[in-house]
Amino acid sequence: MKLNYLMPTRILLEEDCLYRNRILLGELGRKALVVTGKNSARVNGSYADAVQALEANGQDHVPFQRVMSNPTDLCVYEAGALARAEGCDFVLAIGGGSPMDAAKAAAVLALNDIPKEEFFGLAFKTALPVAAVPTTAGTGSETTPYSVLVDTTGPDGKTPRREGPVKRSVGSPLLFPRLAFLDPKYSFGLSRDITVHTAMDALSHGIEGMLSIRANHVSDLLARESMALIQGCLDLLCNFPSDPWTLSREVREKLLLASSIAGMVIAQSGTAVPHSMGYLFTLNWGTDHGRANGLLMGSFLKWCRAREAADPSIGPRIPVLCSALGMDLDRFCGIMEQLLGKREKATERELAAWGAMPMKNAANTYIKPGQEEIMAMFQDAVAGGNNLR
Numbered sequence: 001m002k003l004n005y006l007m008p009t010r011i012l013l014e015e016d017c018l019y020r021n022r023i024l025l026g027e028l029g030r031k032a033l034v035v036t037g038k039n040s041a042r043v044n045g046s047y048a049d050a051v052q053a054l055e056a057n058g059q060d061h062v063p064f065q066r067v068m069s070n071p072t073d074l075c076v077y078e079a080g081a082l083a084r085a086e087g088c089d090f091v092l093a094i095g096g097g098s099p100m101d102a103a104k105a106a107a108v109l110a111l112n113d114i115p116k117e118e119f120f121g122l123a124f125k126t127a128l129p130v131a132a133v134p135t136t137a138g139t140g141s142e143t144t145p146y147s148v149l150v151d152t153t154g155p156d157g158k159t160p161r162r163e164g165p166v167k168r169s170v171g172s173p174l175l176f177p178r179l180a181f182l183d184p185k186y187s188f189g190l191s192r193d194i195t196v197h198t199a200m201d202a203l204s205h206g207i208e209g210m211l212s213i214r215a216n217h218v219s220d221l222l223a224r225e226s227m228a229l230i231q232g233c234l235d236l237l238c239n240f241p242s243d244p245w246t247l248s249r250e251v252r253e254k255l256l257l258a259s260s261i262a263g264m265v266i267a268q269s270g271t272a273v274p275h276s277m278g279y280l281f282t283l284n285w286g287t288d289h290g291r292a293n294g295l296l297m298g299s300f301l302k303w304c305r306a307r308e309a310a311d312p313s314i315g316p317r318i319p320v321l322c323s324a325l326g327m328d329l330d331r332f333c334g335i336m337e338q339l340l341g342k343r344e345k346a347t348e349r350e351l352a353a354w355g356a357m358p359m360k361n362a363a364n365t366y367i368k369p370g371q372e373e374i375m376a377m378f379q380d381a382v383a384g385g386n387n388l389r
């Protein structure tokens with residue numbers, strides 16, 4: 001057995017946790033770059049709570065309220081430049097995975113003058129401290145050392161990338177947020193689709209974490225717990241109320257905690273091939289990140305099951321995963337279908353292009369799929385193939 005476990009984020013979960021624990025925020029610096037999306041942080045009260053906590057601490061702040069879903073390289077360079085120009089010495093991220101990931105990259109760019117061509121893949125040595133307030137329950141970015149971005153430009157950082165936009169990530173222990181403030185009240189008004197899709201993301205982090213070559217004893221333990229928490233909410237997710245506000249606090253809290261715990265899983269294990277494949281749906285169709293994973297999950301798991309059955313030398317992980325999910329694979333796939341509703345369909349041309357692309361996380365998957373197998377999963381998931389049993 002080998003273990004190398006790091007999780008330096010302090011997690012605070014309680015009602016009004018930002019204000020109640022503002023003293024911890026006070027330790028991060030004098031002036032915050034407060035990074036949010038365009039609207040939600042002002043609507044759900046998280047931005048106002050943050051300002052109240054900062055002001056009570058006597059801390060200054062400057063807002064950056066322009067992060068789009070799936071943030072771009074251009075966006076994070078802009079945020080980093082603002083932090084630098086304003087002399088910010090820490091970053092407060094509020095929102096879903098997009099503002100949290102943008103904030104982490106801005107924290108690096110505020111201190112480092114990195115040419116765009118070197119940004120992805122550079123082992124930077126400094127970053128401003130980050131505190132995160134997740135307002136969706138899915139990405140777990142508040143407990144991961146990753147920032148996932150859409151790279152839109154060429155090496156000069158200005159002209160559009162010749163091959164088109166691509167999702168890329170930076171990862172460093174420096175990107176673990178110092179503090180994660182989990183207050184479920186910000187997610188009370190989340191729509192059915194955002195709630196379900198982000199829950200699918202958290203679920204996929206637990207599943208892919210268990211099916212990663214880097215899974216370890218602790219990450220498996222955390223994956224089981226995150227899946228058990230989500231499993232307890234599946235009935236309500238399948239029968240989502242017409243008014244999102246009527247979903248109980250307990251359910252919102254469970255989903256938020258499950259998401260943070262699943263973040264701790266992928267912080268250790270990374271993700272597996274569905275994440276790389278799903279990025280193509282997001283880039284080409286604008287599919288929500290969690291839904292993209294959900295569209296692929298059943299096909300991926302059925303392929304894993306078939307490979308395990310065909311080759312006894314592959315340690316059987318699917319039965320272990322199913323016991324963690326509390327159901328067999330067919331039942332799980334049925335629930336995913338119910339949550340997904342009508343599936344998107346890809347054209348032959350799209351499939352041919354995607355099937356030929358390298359999938360970075362394939363090598364992190366406990367059974368490494370080849371190009372043809374990846375194509376078969378795409379076929380099954382979005383070409384109406386239904387050929388994996």
Ligand code: NAP
Pocket residue numbers: 036037038039040041044067068069070071095096097098099101135136137138139140141144145146147148149186187188189190191194198201289290
């Ligand atoms: P998101 O892109 O952050 O947000 C999706 C939508 O939800 C936005 O329109 C946002 O509005 C809205 N929203 C956020 N909080 C809300 C609330 N409390 N009430 C109502 N609306 C709210 O979506 P996400 O799924 O959380 O994040 C996806 C990103 O995270 C992707 O780029 C993905 O690659 C990345 N990701 C990162 C990691 C990691 O480890 N770093 C892991 C998984 C995924 P506003 O724009 O107005 O805020």
Ligand code: ZN
Pocket residue numbers: 139201204205275289293
């Ligand atoms: Zn994800």
